[in-house]
Amino acid sequence: MKTALIVVDVQNDFADPSGSLYVPGGEGIATKLAAALDHKGPPGDADLVVATKDWHGDHPGDHFKVWPVHCVASTWGAQFHPAIDAVAGAGQVFYKGALGAAYSGFEGTNPNHESLDAYLKSMDVTDVTVVGLATDYCVKATALDAVRLGYNATLDLDFCAGVAPETTEAAIAEMQASGVSIKRPNIHP
Numbered sequence: 001m002k003t004a005l006i007v008v009d010v011q012n013d014f015a016d017p018s019g020s021l022y023v024p025g026g027e028g029i030a031t032k033l034a035a036a037l038d039h040k041g042p043p044g045d046a047d048l049v050v051a052t053k054d055w056h057g058d059h060p061g062d063h064f065k066v067w068p069v070h071c072v073a074s075t076w077g078a079q080f081h082p083a084i085d086a087v088a089g090a091g092q093v094f095y096k097g098a099l100g101a102a103y104s105g106f107e108g109t110n111p112n113h114e115s116l117d118a119y120l121k122s123m124d125v126t127d128v129t130v131v132g133l134a135t136d137y138c139v140k141a142t143a144l145d146a147v148r149l150g151y152n153a154t155l156d157l158d159f160c161a162g163v164a165p166e167t168t169e170a171a172i173a174e175m176q177a178s179g180v181s182i183k184r185p186n187i188h189p
């Protein structure tokens, strides 16, 4: 039984204020996550850290009609935010969305063409903690897939940011209803 921290899409286009699809608060999430990984170990006392990347080809179907062009493979926008690059890049990275929209990290594969699910099961992972960007899209899809695939899943809101407040609240409610444990941020006095 092991726990994996899944760091979802903390990439420049989402996490840098000059990114094409900046998620409000995304930069703060990147630096906070980096500090936690450096000093206290992974959130949720995870045994291993994996990361996902939105990684689009030039023509990912209708995806660039729904959203501004973002995370085109091998561009600056698709790189990890510098704060987490060393840690996220050191572990297993799963790439998704080459040919179309791919919100869930479980649609991703590593450079050995192994799926995230296959990799986690090969590492005896039973529990996952999901963090990253954005709560109302890729984080949600990843957490819902985790439950569907049989993992005990926790959403750690300390390390997540959403595109918009209404969709984020709806996403949290949907995840909770689907069996995802919701960890609310610590309230500091």
Ligand SMILES: [Zn+2]
Binding pocket: 054, 056, 063, 070, 071, 097, 101, 102
């Ligand atoms: Zn995308």
